[in-house]
Amino acid sequence: MIRLAKFDMLKIGLLSSRNLDLLPRYMEPVLSEYGLKAEFYVSPFAQYRQDILHNSSPLKVFSPNCILLFLDGADLFGDLVRRPLDFDVDMRQKRVEEELNELRSLVERIQDCMPAADTFLNSIIVPPLNAAGMLEYNSPYSLRDAFSHYNEGLRGIAQSRRRCYIVDYERLVSWHGYREWYDDRTWYIGRMGLSRSAMQELARKYVVTFRATLDAGKKCLVVDLDDTLWGGVVGSEGTGGIQLGTESIGLAYREFQEEILNLHKQGVILAINSKNNWDDAVEVIDQHPSMVLRREHFAVMKINWNDKVTNMREIAQELNLGLDSLVFIDNSPFEREWLKDQLPQVEVVALPQDPAMFRRCLLNLDSFAKLVLTEEDRERGQLYRQHAMVENLRRAASDLESFYAGLQMKAAISRTNPRTITRIAQLTQKTNQFNLTTRRYTEGSIEKMVRSRAYRVYSLSLTDRFGDNGLVGVAIIAEETEAWRIDTFLLSCRVMGRTVETAFLAFLASCAREHGMRYLVGEYLPTKKNMPVSNFYPSHGFKRTDDRESLWQLDLSHMELHAPPYIELFVNDQEKLSFDQSTIG
Amino acid sequence: MINRQLAEVAASVFKVLITDLTPQTSVGSMEVWDSLGHLQLILEIETAFKVRFETEQIPKLTSLEKIQLELEKRGCLTVASKAVDKQLNRLP
Numbered sequence: 109m110i111r112l113a114k115f116d117m118l119k120i121g122l123l124s125s126r127n128l129d130l131l132p133r134y135m136e137p138v139l140s141e142y143g144l145k146a147e148f149y150v151s152p153f154a155q156y157r158q159d160i161l162h163n164s165s166p167l168k169v170f171s172p173n174c175i176l177l178f179l180d181g182a183d184l185f186g187d188l189v190r191r192p193l194d195f196d197v198d199m200r201q202k203r204v205e206e207e208l209n210e211l212r213s214l215v216e217r218i219q220d221c222m223p224a225a226d227t228f229l230n231s232i233i234v235p236p237l238n239a240a241g242m243l244e245y246n247s248p249y250s251l252r253d254a255f256s257h258y259n260e261g262l263r264g265i266a267q268s269r270r271r272c273y274i275v276d277y278e279r280l281v282s283w284h285g286y287r288e289w290y291d292d293r294t295w296y297i298g299r300m301g302l303s304r305s306a307m308q309e310l311a312r313k314y315v316v317t318f319r320a321t322l323d324a325g326k327k328c329l330v331v332d333l334d335d336t337l338w339g340g341v342v343g344s345e346g347t348g349g350i351q352l353g354t355e356s357i358g359l360a361y362r363e364f365q366e367e368i369l370n371l372h373k374q375g376v377i378l379a380i381n382s383k384n385n386w387d388d389a390v391e392v393i394d395q396h397p398s399m400v401l402r403r404e405h406f407a408v409m410k411i412n413w414n415d416k417v418t419n420m421r422e423i424a425q426e427l428n429l430g431l432d433s434l435v436f437i438d439n440s441p442f443e444r445e446w447l448k449d450q451l452p453q454v455e456v457v458a459l460p461q462d463p464a465m466f467r468r469c470l471l472n473l474d475s476f477a478k479l480v481l482t483e484e485d486r487e488r489g490q491l492y493r494q495h496a497m498v499e500n501l502r503r504a505a506s507d508l509e510s511f512y513a514g515l516q517m518k519a520a521i522s523r524t525n526p527r528t529i530t531r532i533a534q535l536t537q538k539t540n541q542f543n544l545t546t547r548r549y550t551e552g553s554i555e556k557m558v559r560s561r562a563y564r565v566y567s568l569s570l571t572d573r574f575g576d577n578g579l580v581g582v583a584i585i586a587e588e589t590e591a592w593r594i595d596t597f598l599l600s601c602r603v604m605g606r607t608v609e610t611a612f613l614a615f616l617a618s619c620a621r622e623h624g625m626r627y628l629v630g631e632y633l634p635t636k637k638n639m640p641v642s643n644f645y646p647s648h649g650f651k652r653t654d655d656r657e658s659l660w661q662l663d664l665s666h667m668e669l670h671a672p673p674y675i676e677l678f679v680n681d682q683e684k685l686s687f688d689q690s691t692i693g
Numbered sequence: 694m695i696n697r698q699l700a701e702v703a704a705s706v707f708k709v710l711i712t713d714l715t716p717q718t719s720v721g722s723m724e725v726w727d728s729l730g731h732l733q734l735i736l737e738i739e740t741a742f743k744v745r746f747e748t749e750q751i752p753k754l755t756s757l758e759k760i761q762l763e764l765e766k767r768g769c770l771t772v773a774s775k776a777v778d779k780q781l782n783r784l785p
């Protein structure tokens with residue numbers, strides 16, 4: 109993934125089998141829409157092979173961080189397209205293998221010489237008007253088999269490599285319509301061949317794809333209820349009177365909900381922002397047989413008579429998201445305008461008038477587009493629901509102690525095993541706030557430390573009454589003569605503010621003492637993001653050491669660490685279960 | 694006088710001010726109006742005026758004057774757009 113700050117510079121190398129010199133001009137306005145800036149290098153017409161293969165070619169001198177290699181099917185397979193009756197199935201197969209092999213070597217060369225660049229290839233589309241005509245499928249002659257075979261080959265190229273992505277050009281052209289997409293006049297005049305609207309759409313698609321690699325998409329979809337998730341106003345028509353079902357317009361609403369659920373399964377958080385009586389709306393959500401979306405899918409439900417702007421702010425706050433991560437869908441143009449005006453950072457979808465068009469509208473949104481689906485994405489809905497429930501508990505609790513106790517936390521601490529190495533490495537790379545030393549480790553490094561006698565790698569997993577939070581804490585100990593030095597101590601922000609860190613630290617202290625250590629030494633290296641934990645060690649009774657500013661130590665012969673009584677602790681395998689909370693005074 | 698809408702399209706394509714343009718502005722008279730710029734201008738004009746030029750015509754529409762003539766011939770410069778012209782010409 110290209111890691112760029114929002115306004116950093118993209119250096120885009122554009123190479124093509126045809127003349128796409130105008131494309132940057134259509135990309136620029138879209139780039140600035142997304143707050144991106146780019147510098148372009150455009151390879152001369154059909155010079156892409158030379159630009160990629162030759163040493164110190166202009167492309168390499170330009171040093172792009174982003175390479176668009178646009179190869180049109182009609183250019184790659186021009187012979188086949190123009191004379192389909194001259195190619196039998198074996199010859200077609202051979203041609204496809206040739207093209208795929210060449211493409212593979214080009215991509216390999218790119219990744220060898222320009223390893224920092226993300227490469228974007230494209231699928232190809234069969235020209236619908238071609239000399240094979242009706243013979244396609246009905247005779248041994250075909251264009252489609254070759255084109256499909258090539259596209260499938262692309263799948264393998266992208267998925268066997270990092271930083272190589274396929275832009276589904278075939279799908280894009282299909283949607284817009286081939287006949288409007290290609291403009292033969294500009295092919296004959298200037299070897300372009302794409303129409304103006306085609307270049308605009310292709311430009312947009314490329315920019316949206318970059319945005320997906322930056323992982324800068326929107327995170328939460330906020331929906332209205334009446335005339336959005338169902339037809340009619342439940343407050344006046346009652347649960348039985350709304351349109352939601354398997355017939356007619358009710359089916360349109362149901363299918364719209366299905367698409368929203370699909371988004372949710374990709375990791376999009378859902379929230380409701382509706383002017384309604386709570387009971388009326390919730391009756392539909394909980395009970396209506398044709399509802400696809402249920403209470404469990406929504407992380408926040410603002411169903412009240414407050415104004416939607418206030419609700420929106422609260423939604424963002426409760427989910428700990430910026431307003432610019434939200435997308436709002438509401439059938440009322442009035443509500444939409446008001447919200448756009450008051451909260452310009454929120455993306456407001458121009459939902460069409462006709463509910464039959466809702467599904468298409470949602471599917472056409474670029475806001476949530478993803479190139480990679482992680483485990484975390486798939487679990488996110490669940491995690492946010494849990495988080496929301498935790499927050500509710502926190503607000504409802506009379507004091508902190510009862511909040512903590514109410515969470516019914518169970519923490520499992522263990523030495524690392526091969527299955528958890530990936531997650532541990534990931535946490536060292538991603539965790540910024542509750543991270544005392546912010547040392548980033550690869551899987552390889554973690555594995556080395558696990559195998560080494562000089563280190564101990566501990567992980568902490570937490571479940572609470574709302575569910576399993578997974579592996580959320582990491583502590584890496586470097587064994588020294590009299591002391592255990594805490595090289596790394598971090599906690600996922602998911603479980604901050606619950607004193608889990610105290611339980612973890614208390615365990616480490618007890619363990620160190622068990623192993624005959626005199627001191628437990630903690631290190632704090634300040635960064636812009638970990639200010640919240642600057643006081644972590646002193647607040648647990650650690651004292652400054654004499655030698656280095658960043659080190660704190662706990663004298664284990666004099667000090668005990670109090671583990672929180674409301675966290676049930678389970679310590680796994682190699683450690684003796686000598687760590688007993690009740691003996692800590 | 695260049696039709697206002699035509700001038701706006703050309704100014705936007707070439708990233709110049711409307712006042713930098715004259716009816717005689719043509720291919721080569723500005724660095725940005727090269728063969729690439731020409732194609733871009735034609736495509737933008739087609740979109741703005743809802744017209745379509747033939748392949749052989751495109752390389753011949755080499756100046757704003759010639760383009761305007763062609764648009765007039767096709768009736769694209771509507772009464773409305775001419776009225777806007779008139780109105781704008783009265784402004785200081």
